Amino acid sequence: MKRRTKEAWAAYAFLSPWMIGFVIFMAIPMIASLVLSFTDYDALRSPDAVGWANYRRLLEDPAVRKSLVNTLVYTVMSVPATMAVSLALASLLTRAGHRSAGFFRTVFYLPEITPKVAVGVLFLILFNGQAGLVNAVLGLVGIDGPQWSTDGPWVKPGLVLMHLWSVGSTVVIYLAALRGVPRELYEAAELDGASAWQRFRRITVPMISGALFFTLIVQTIAALQSFDEAYTAFYGSAASATYSNDAALFYLIYLFQQAFEFLHLGYASAMAWLLFVVILLITLVQVRLSRRFVHYEGGDR
Amino acid sequence: MARKLLAGATVVLLLSGCGGVGSGGDTGAAATLTSMGFGLGDEIATTRADLAGKAIAPATVKIGGSAFDAQQFLASVASRTPPDLVYLDRQLLGTYAARGTLEPLTDCIAQQHIDVGQYRPAALKEVTLDGKVYGMPEFYDNRVLLVNDAAVETSGMTPRDVSPADRAKLTTAAQKLTVRTGGGLSRIGFDPKIPEFLPLWAKANGVQMLSDDGRTAHLDDPRLAEALTYTKSLIDAQGGWSAVKAFRDSFDFFGEKNPFKQGQLAATLMDDWYLNVLANYSPDVRVSAAPFTDTAGTPIDWVTGSAWVIPAGSTHKEQACAWIKTMTDAPSWVAAAKARAEKRKAAGKAFTGVYTGNRVADQEIFGSFVQLKDRPAFDTAVQTVLRAQDSAFTMPASPAGSEFKTAWQNAVNRVLSGEQQPADALRQAQQEAQRALDAAAAHR
Numbered sequence: 073m074k075r076r077t078k079e080a081w082a083a084y085a086f087l088s089p090w091m092i093g094f095v096i097f098m099a100i101p102m103i104a105s106l107v108l109s110f111t112d113y114d115a116l117r118s119p120d121a122v123g124w125a126n127y128r129r130l131l132e133d134p135a136v137r138k139s140l141v142n143t144l145v146y147t148v149m150s151v152p153a154t155m156a157v158s159l160a161l162a163s164l165l166t167r168a169g170h171r172s173a174g175f176f177r178t179v180f181y182l183p184e185i186t187p188k189v190a191v192g193v194l195f196l197i198l199f200n201g202q203a204g205l206v207n208a209v210l211g212l213v214g215i216d217g218p219q220w221s222t223d224g225p226w227v228k229p230g231l232v233l234m235h236l237w238s239v240g241s242t243v244v245i246y247l248a249a250l251r252g253v254p255r256e257l258y259e260a261a262e263l264d265g266a267s268a269w270q271r272f273r274r275i276t277v278p279m280i281s282g283a284l285f286f287t288l289i290v291q292t293i294a295a296l297q298s299f300d301e302a303y304t305a306f307y308g309s310a311a312s313a314t315y316s317n318d319a320a321l322f323y324l325i326y327l328f329q330q331a332f333e334f335l336h337l338g339y340a341s342a343m344a345w346l347l348f349v350v351i352l353l354i355t356l357v358q359v360r361l362s363r364r365f366v367h368y369e370g371g372d373r
Numbered sequence: 374m375a376r377k378l379l380a381g382a383t384v385v386l387l388l389s390g391c392g393g394v395g396s397g398g399d400t401g402a403a404a405t406l407t408s409m410g411f412g413l414g415d416e417i418a419t420t421r422a423d424l425a426g427k428a429i430a431p432a433t434v435k436i437g438g439s440a441f442d443a444q445q446f447l448a449s450v451a452s453r454t455p456p457d458l459v460y461l462d463r464q465l466l467g468t469y470a471a472r473g474t475l476e477p478l479t480d481c482i483a484q485q486h487i488d489v490g491q492y493r494p495a496a497l498k499e500v501t502l503d504g505k506v507y508g509m510p511e512f513y514d515n516r517v518l519l520v521n522d523a524a525v526e527t528s529g530m531t532p533r534d535v536s537p538a539d540r541a542k543l544t545t546a547a548q549k550l551t552v553r554t555g556g557g558l559s560r561i562g563f564d565p566k567i568p569e570f571l572p573l574w575a576k577a578n579g580v581q582m583l584s585d586d587g588r589t590a591h592l593d594d595p596r597l598a599e600a601l602t603y604t605k606s607l608i609d610a611q612g613g614w615s616a617v618k619a620f621r622d623s624f625d626f627f628g629e630k631n632p633f634k635q636g637q638l639a640a641t642l643m644d645d646w647y648l649n650v651l652a653n654y655s656p657d658v659r660v661s662a663a664p665f666t667d668t669a670g671t672p673i674d675w676v677t678g679s680a681w682v683i684p685a686g687s688t689h690k691e692q693a694c695a696w697i698k699t700m701t702d703a704p705s706w707v708a709a710a711k712a713r714a715e716k717r718k719a720a721g722k723a724f725t726g727v728y729t730g731n732r733v734a735d736q737e738i739f740g741s742f743v744q745l746k747d748r749p750a751f752d753t754a755v756q757t758v759l760r761a762q763d764s765a766f767t768m769p770a771s772p773a774g775s776e777f778k779t780a781w782q783n784a785v786n787r788v789l790s791g792e793q794q795p796a797d798a799l800r801q802a803q804q805e806a807q808r809a810l811d812a813a814a815a816h817r
Contacts, residue, residue, distance in 0.1 A: 115451045116472045117816075134801070201619035202557045216556055219615035221622070224790045316786055332444040334776050334809070335472065 162246035192304025249283035410441030471772030508680030510730030568785035587771030706734035
């Protein structure tokens with residue numbers, strides 16, 4: 073056997089666990105989900121073909137519109153906030169000493185391993201408008217905090233702030249990117265009299281634009297699939313057994329309700345495919361726009 | 374067939390990460406039954422579970438301890454490995470029974486000689502769909518008015534001033550009993566408990582939200598809109614939903630610093646079991662109970678609770694049947710009540726009883742074990758709850774019970790958050806609920 077063929081077989085052998093997993097747990101369910109989206113199916117009886125009925129219902133269902141808008145608004149608020157806070161923290165970490173940087177890196181990353189369900193419960197405690205810690209702190213500086221968990225317009229901002237609890241992985245990515253920026257560029261800019269803001273805007277941002285773009289895509293997809301915290305806080309826990317707030321009805325929560333509470337798995341499959349298309353379109357737009365802003369080493373802007 | 378297999382396999386694959394509760398797959402003589410939704414939290418559960426365990430010995434039951442999880446149940450049914458026993462909210466039962474996932478208990482009742490007459494008719498109605506009994510009722514939660522006498526008296530009023538019969542007077546009382554400090558509330562005057570208790574308010578306005586056969590919603594009835602408008606106005610009179618809900622969320626409802634003890638709540642509609650919480654943690658609190666009434670003063674008691682069911686694919690139906698018979702039988706309830714009464718007595722605390730779906734059990738429990746002569750406030754409250762049972766009503770079992778409940782609760786939530794007016798919200802809920810009910814009926 074030729075060496076090249078041997079190497080190819082070795083590569084396939086190493087790749088096979090992932091490929092088998094992908095086919096069984098991703099490809100087949102995706103295809104089945106597409107098929108089921110054209111059926112009326114409750115998981116307990118045989119599916120009945122209903123043609124495009126589920127997709128037509130998507131257009132008429134006010135809860136689909138509401139949940140989609142909620143999710144998009146949350147994404148628009150959450151992604152820039154996450155990126156900005158992560159970048160600020162990473163910038164601070166680059167200035168820290170070697171030992172303290174390790175400590176703070178761990179501190180920032182620890183919340184990532186906190187279960188999202190716990191974060192949802194924490195939201196209700198910390199952001200309680202009457203007795204929550206957040207409003208207590210705001211009160212110390214003379215701000216009368218809002219009713220984060222019950223007042224519709226404040227629900228999403230509250231969830232965004234809570235999400236900032238777990239920016240650790242993004243901070244680590246930015247930290248690595250910031251450490252890759254050549255020091256000479258800053259020294260040259262300083263000699264030319266560039267201010268800190270100019271150095272950040274003209275050197276740092278372009279040099280880490282690849283990392284920024286990567287996190288933009290990943291964070292956007294994650295935000296569009298938001299579920300755990302909002303579900304725990306407003307829909308799934310004993311405390312929220314009866315009260316929910318429409319402002320927190322994210323698309324995936326409504327999809328989950330349709331699938332597992334109401335047993336409309338055909339309709340939920342159609343919803344899943346609509347979300348897939350939305351994510352695909354948004355990602356394509358981001359990729360298209362990225363050509364103008366993302367700088368790759370050795371390539372054009 | 375191939376399509377069915379593909380669909381089934383898909384659901385199993387999709388849900389494979391969610392865990393299952395399949396049957397033990399016993400090979401020996403002693404079967405191990407699996408259960409879902411039940412936990413051994415206290416002596417009321419452990420005493421009965423011990424007796425039920427003896428009834429099916431040498432078989433045993435594996436008790437998971439977590440609450441009923443629709444997703445987990447669905448996964449286990451789709452993969453044809455359902456648990457042998459499921460403990461769930463009676464209002465959900467119709468949804469699963471209508472889809473053929475629950476075993477009708479007709480044979481079980483006959484083989485185990487279960488005396489159906491011992492169960493309270495209202496509880497039995499909740500577990501009956503199309504004339505077939507699908508579950509055995511457990512608790513019997515009554516909803517009554519609980520008044521914090523001390524808080525009411527500090528406002529220069531008497532508990533009788535908090536009367537649901539006179540709506541205008543109730544609004545005035547709620548306003549007067551509400552206390553604000555700084556930017557927030559420090560006492561809620563009267564909590565009408567919506568969305569949870571909307572069916573109670575609806576009944577008081579003459580509306581049965583769901584038809585007796587569980588297939589027609591009556592959510593767009595103007596009298597229901599009026600009830601919702603009134604209850605919302607009660608909340609508005611006390612500072613608005615955001616403030617009331619945020620304050621309510623900060624309560625230590627089940628602990629020593631409960632809102633009655635802390636004076637954070639003057640009056641509320643509540644489940645009967647809360648008397649037990651108060652008797653355990655705040656035996657000296659001055660509480661009084663009154664039945665909820667319509668505007669003519671006629672008592673109304675909305676009751677519901679949980680039930681034991683056997684999934685259609687259960688592999689140990691006989692033992693499962695014997696288990697649920699024992700769990701809901703009068704002697705088991707009496708033994709459990711005795712255990713709790715002794716425990717409370719040893720701690721120097723009062724025992725306010727256990728309200729069960731079993732009429733015979735309740736007679737024995739409240740006749741022999743509930744001795745509250747030295748706690749007159751609790752004694753009167755218990756007698757009130759017992760009398761309220763004469764006016765009990767339930768929501769009928771429905772093939773789309775889950776969707777129906779979600780539709781009306783979401784409508785109330787939209788009203789509370791100021792998103793919609795009551796009539797509009799309930800009109801939307803009517804459409805959502807009726808579409809779900811029609812779809813469920815069409816599949817039967």
